[in-house]
Amino acid sequence: MTIAAQLAEVQARIAVAAQAAGRDPATVKLLAVSKTRPAAAVAEAYAAGQRRFGESRVQELRDKVGPLPGDIEWHLIGQLQANKVRAAVQAAAWIHAVDSAGLLERLGRIAAEEGRQPHILLEINISGEASKSGAGVADAPRLLELALRSPQLDCAGLMTLAPLDAPEPVLRRVFGGLRELRDRLAREFGVALPELSMGMSDDFPAAVREGATLVRIGTAIFGERAAGPPGA
Ligand SMILES: *Cc1c(COP(=O)(O)O)cnc(C)c1O
Numbered sequence: 604m605t606i607a608a609q610l611a612e613v614q615a616r617i618a619v620a621a622q623a624a625g626r627d628p629a630t631v632k633l634l635a636v637s638k639t640r641p642a643a644a645v646a647e648a649y650a651a652g653q654r655r656f657g658e659s660r661v662q663e664l665r666d667k668v669g670p671l672p673g674d675i676e677w678h679l680i681g682q683l684q685a686n687k688v689r690a691a692v693q694a695a696a697w698i699h700a701v702d703s704a705g706l707l708e709r710l711g712r713i714a715a716e717e718g719r720q721p722h723i724l725l726e727i728n729i730s731g732e733a734s735k736s737g738a739g740v741a742d743a744p745r746l747l748e749l750a751l752r753s754p755q756l757d758c759a760g761l762m763t764l765a766p767l768d769a770p771e772p773v774l775r776r777v778f779g780g781l782r783e784l785r786d787r788l789a790r791e792f793g794v795a796l797p798e799l800s801m802g803m804s805d806d807f808p809a810a811v812r813e814g815a816t817l818v819r820i821g822t823a824i825f826g827e828r829a830a831g832p833p834g835a
Contacts, residue, residue, distance in 0.1 A: 606644060607651035609824045610635070613807075617818065620811035631811055634678055634800075636821030638663060639828045642670050648824065649675065657699075657819050661687040665694045680762075680800075680819055682736055688713050692721055699762045699800050699819075700726040702738040704749055711753030720755055724762040724800050729780040730773075732766055740784060747788055760798030760816070761785050765806050774806050778813035 604612075610633075618628040636657040637645045645656055649672060658664035659681030668677060678697040688709050691698060701707060701723045714721055725746050728737035738746055743761075750758035761784065765777045778801050789796045802810025804823035811818065822828065 606647045606824060609826075610648060610651050610653055613820055613823050616808060617811055620808040624812040624814075626811070626814075630816060632817050634680075634817050634819045635824050636680065636803075636819050637667070637825065638681075638821065640821075640825050642667050644825055645671055645675075657821075658695075661691045661694065665690060668694050678817075678819075685709055689717065692717050692719050695721065697722045697724070697759075699724045700736060701750070702726040702728075702736060702746075704746065707746060707749045707753065707756070711755050714753075714755035720757055722757045722759045722798075723750065724760050724798060725750065725758065726762045726764075727781060727784060729763050729777045729784070730766050730769075735764060735766075737763060740780075743784060743788060744791070747792060747794075751792065751794065758794075758796070760796045760800065761788075762800035762817075764803075765801070765810075767805075769806070771809060774809040775813060778802070778810045778815065782814040 617631050621628040621631055634655045634657045635648050635653050638659040645667060655676045657678040657680040664677055664679060677695045678699060679691050679695040680699045682700055683691055692714050698721050726737040727743055728735045728739060750756055761781055763781045765774050781799055781801055785796050785799060798816045799814050800817040802815045802818040804820050807818045807820060
């Protein structure tokens with residue numbers, strides 16, 4: 604299947620899941636995860652109408668920004684190292700995996716220096732798996748308070764990853780847990796936190812049913828990735 608056909612199929616599956624949950628499919632934004640794919644694959648998806656793309660690594664994102672159209676909305680979805688924050692802030696409009704006070708402080712300071720106002724998402728480890736990145740649920744209020752203190756950062760919501768190959772009830776608990784945490788934080792802090800970044804190729808229908816507004820999908824659009832280092 605072509606990239607255009609796979610994109611259309613993913614959009615259709617998003618619509619089915621949204622409608623099953625009584626949601627308007629237009630409230631679910633598809634983020635095409637283009638990590639490890641050549642710029643030509645991004646251009647093909649762009650030609651089919653896709654405008655939001657996600658990359659895991661700052662250098663790869665920067666390499667793609669140059670040759671591709673300027674109206675692409677770039678999202679950094681991978682772990683962000685302290686020494687890459689400036690490059691990330693310059694290249695990405697959205698930064699998904701913000702999970703520590705130190706990173707928030709640095710993002711706020713560097714965004715001010717660069718005159719940028721990135722949208723950020725706080726990554727929360729809902730499942731509690733030791734191997735997963737993200738802040739603990741108990742740390743979320745402190746991180747949100749810090750994020751809201753920085754006028755340079757638009758804290759738009761929360762992000763999470765579900766365990767790999769998790770059965771449906773676990774997916775529901777993880778994705779529903781992120782939504783409930785968002786609802787609680789929004790109430791306690793009196794802010795909107797509209798975005799929930801959750802769901803990947805293997806689990807996005809469950810995420811959409813639980814309220815995802817940004818689904819991060821690579822394989823189902825671009826095909827299997829070549830084997831590589833984890834997180835690449
Ligand atoms: C790679 C990646 C995705 C997309 O994964 P697929 O299974 O290819 O859809 C989503 N989110 C994050 C954080 C990723 O690193």
